[in-house]
Amino acid sequence: MKELWRKTANLFLNYPILWLPYVCVHLLNASLDLLRHAAVVWIMRWPTTWRSVLGGAPVQIHSGTAAAKIAWFSGVMEWSIRYLTLFLYAVALVITAALVTMIVRGEQPRLRAALAELRNYPKRILGYSFKLYFLNLVFAAFVSLPALRLSRWVTDSAATTGWSRAANFAPTQGQGLVSLILFAWIMTPITIRLLRGPSAEAPSADEKKLGRYFVILAGAGVFALEAALFPLLFNLITLRPSLQHVYASLLSLVLSFPFLLGDIGVALIAAGGEWNVGETSVPRKWRQLVRGLMPLHLDQREGH
Numbered sequence: 001m002k003e004l005w006r007k008t009a010n011l012f013l014n015y016p017i018l019w020l021p022y023v024c025v026h027l028l029n030a031s032l033d034l035l036r037h038a039a040v041v042w043i044m045r046w047p048t049t050w051r052s053v054l055g056g057a058p059v060q061i062h063s064g065t066a067a068a069k070i071a072w073f074s075g076v077m078e079w080s081i082r083y084l085t086l087f088l089y090a091v092a093l094v095i096t097a098a099l100v101t102m103i104v105r106g107e108q109p110r111l112r113a114a115l116a117e118l119r120n121y122p123k124r125i126l127g128y129s130f131k132l133y134f135l136n137l138v139f140a141a142f143v144s145l146p147a148l149r150l151s152r153w154v155t156d157s158a159a160t161t162g163w164s165r166a167a168n169f170a171p172t173q174g175q176g177l178v179s180l181i182l183f184a185w186i187m188t189p190i191t192i193r194l195l196r197g198p199s200a201e202a203p204s205a206d207e208k209k210l211g212r213y214f215v216i217l218a219g220a221g222v223f224a225l226e227a228a229l230f231p232l233l234f235n236l237i238t239l240r241p242s243l244q245h246v247y248a249s250l251l252s253l254v255l256s257f258p259f260l261l262g263d264i265g266v267a268l269i270a271a272g273g274e275w276n277v278g279e280t281s282v283p284r285k286w287r288q289l290v291r292g293l294m295p296l297h298l299d300q301r302e303g304h
Helices: 001-012 016-045 063-104 111-120 122-157 162-195 204-232 241-255 257-271 282-293 295-302
Strands: none
Touching: 001 016, 001 204, 001 257, 016 063, 016 241, 016 257, 063 111, 063 122, 063 162, 063 257, 122 162, 162 204, 162 257, 204 241, 204 257, 241 282
16 A cells, blocks of 8 residues: 555656646536536526516516426436536546556656547446446435435534534535445446456456555545635635636645545556656656647657
8 A cells, every 4th residue: 555655646746747637627527517507597597487478577486397397407407417527537537547557668658649548448438437427326315315404404403513513524524435435445446447458357356455445545635635725725715706616616626636646546556567657857747748738749749
């Protein structure tokens, strides 16, 4: 475990190109979340708004049928976008693993070559993202919803005291930690198998154990950072409501970097063998990042 952490930290610090898939997917998912929020607001207004043929201001109509339409449309929108975010996460994971494999083999990590690896994974990425999606549905039904109801009951039945805040931890952050542990325990072996070729051997018991504990520790680091720093950093700057969501997404991007460490560690486990990871100089680190951003241009220059 100690050696895996050392190699993972080495890769994270010395190869900024590994940040690109994570950062791009996080920003895409944040944009999708903004789109979802705007769409839900529009859906909530559309079925309940009626305009008279005689003109005048629109009239808000509240009925059981309108409420059912709102619930159905918003639910479809929510879970469709949630699947898309999981699919994008799987794509980023495969790209990150391809870059890690190049580094372990002693090759120059190239984003274009990593993107080309996606052609070998379309069905496997779809299958992996559906497994994640199914687990999300199961946890939403049997963990998140009961925890939400319990949290509301604790909030409504007790005054705001130290005891009530402690009791409220279990159905909120507590259920998040439980979900993290169960997700890591179930999905980490599947993730290692995804990142290996279809004809490669299945992960051993030791690899499964190492990957599970590594991902759980990385996720616990995210929970600790967000619990300790997010409220402090979020309240440092006063922003308009329209910009608060953007600022919160950027803070989440920075504070959730241990998730990227978890992805790199799992990719190292999937690569197998000796992890031949060498250190690079600072100028070379950022040259690699520039190559990742402009792979076609630099490849053509190197060919002359």
